[in-house]
Amino acid sequence: MALTIESAQNIFSNTQIPSPIPATIALFDQLSIDDQLAYLWYAYTEMGKTITPAAPGAARLQLAESLLNQIKQMSPDEQTKVMRDLASRADTPISRSYGFFSVNTKLAFWFELSELMVKGFVVPIPIGYQMSPGVQMVLEATKKLDAGQQITVLRNTVVDMGFDTSELGPSSSKAAPEPAFARTSAPITSIKIDGVTEPAVLGYIQAMNSDNFDAAIDLFTDDGALQPPFQKPIVGREAIAKYMREEAQGLNMMPKQGICDVQSDGSKQLKVTGVVQTPWFGVTVGMNISWRFLINPQGKIFFVAIDMLASPQELMNLRPV
Numbered sequence: 001m002a003l004t005i006e007s008a009q010n011i012f013s014n015t016q017i018p019s020p021i022p023a024t025i026a027l028f029d030q031l032s033i034d035d036q037l038a039y040l041w042y043a044y045t046e047m048g049k050t051i052t053p054a055a056p057g058a059a060r061l062q063l064a065e066s067l068l069n070q071i072k073q074m075s076p077d078e079q080t081k082v083m084r085d086l087a088s089r090a091d092t093p094i095s096r097s098y099g100f101f102s103v104n105t106k107l108a109f110w111f112e113l114s115e116l117m118v119k120g121f122v123v124p125i126p127i128g129y130q131m132s133p134g135v136q137m138v139l140e141a142t143k144k145l146d147a148g149q150q151i152t153v154l155r156n157t158v159v160d161m162g163f164d165t166s167e168l169g170p171s172s173s174k175a176a177p178e179p180a181f182a183r184t185s186a187p188i189t190s191i192k193i194d195g196v197t198e199p200a201v202l203g204y205i206q207a208m209n210s211d212n213f214d215a216a217i218d219l220f221t222d223d224g225a226l227q228p229p230f231q232k233p234i235v236g237r238e239a240i241a242k243y244m245r246e247e248a249q250g251l252n253m254m255p256k257q258g259i260c261d262v263q264s265d266g267s268k269q270l271k272v273t274g275v276v277q278t279p280w281f282g283v284t285v286g287m288n289i290s291w292r293f294l295i296n297p298q299g300k301i302f303f304v305a306i307d308m309l310a311s312p313q314e315l316m317n318l319r320p321v
């Protein structure tokens with residue numbers, strides 16, 4: 001029987017518990033634009049008391065530099081308008097430029113903007129703002145999440161800002177190559193996963209942990225797919241390679257345990273749970289995740305889905321009860 005992405009997406013779906021992350025983002029989406037910006041400010045500064053992101057490298061900041069310089073030169077009212085335009089995904093030149101940024105450049109842009117706010121070059125949020133009950137409610141919901149889930153909420157809201165450029169084709173300015181992300185610690189390359197000896201899985205983790213995306217891609221079938229958390233599958237080696245270069249640099253993947261079900265056609269379904277660290281927060285934040293692999297009878301990865309776990313208990317939840 002031919003493997004299909006649709007059926008692959010459903011492997012181990014009975015072991016998945018809905019994550020509280022989309023529920024928190026749904027509450028955020030209901031806030032007014034000013035409330036959304038205020039929420040992000042409070043959530044980010046509150047979080048900053050225990051964990052702070054590492055400063056993005058100069059090469060990455062350079063990609064956002066022109067926008068940041070324009071904003072620095074604006075009046076406080078104009079600065080507030082730019083932030084509102086970004087949050088409401090308005091069609092303005094700045095919001096379009098932002099829309100073309102990669103995920104990490106979007107994060108670097110806001111990182112730098114928050115620094116400029118603290119230094120007084122950019123108007124802080126909120127000016128004379130009274131926290132609304134809605135913001136309070138989303139902040140309360142956010143406090144109940146673990147640190148890995150909290151940074152995912154921040155990341156996903158930041159990624160969604162700016163004009164939606166997905167229908168526009170490539171940016172007219174030449175696409176700058178994605179700058180390298182410095183690793184915060186030596187890559188973890190000796191991989192042992194309780195219950196899993198599948199070479200494609202071990203090879204995948206090892207390759208990803210040393211940013212060797214060519215080696216990781218070689219493990220996929222030509223029509224293979226990778227489904228990042230809360231996203232649709234990215235199909236085909238070229239598209240996966242582009243995604244990895246943009247978004248998977250500097251990650252530390254620490255799979256702990258897994259299960260492997262061999263199917264009658266010789267394909268294998270594996271679920272592996274463990275912890276991933278992002279170079280933004282290094283060892284200070286661990287995200288509990290699972291990988292669901294479908295390996296074809298020839299030992300190639302046909303599909304892998306990465307899911308954020310609802311809770312640490314789920315790390316052990318490898319069998320449907």
Ligand code: ECH
Nearest residue numbers: 040041044053107110111114151152154155228248278280
């Ligand atoms: C201020 C107020 C105004 C509005 C805004 C503000 C600034 C906010 C800032 C936020 C910064 C947030 C950051 C978040 C970083 C999050 C990173 C995450 C990474 C998760 C990665 C995962 C990787 C999984 C994968 C695996 C694979 O096997 C394949 C690849 C891949 C305050 C000014 C906005 C500054 C820095 C959550 C889970 C395991 C799928 C990638």
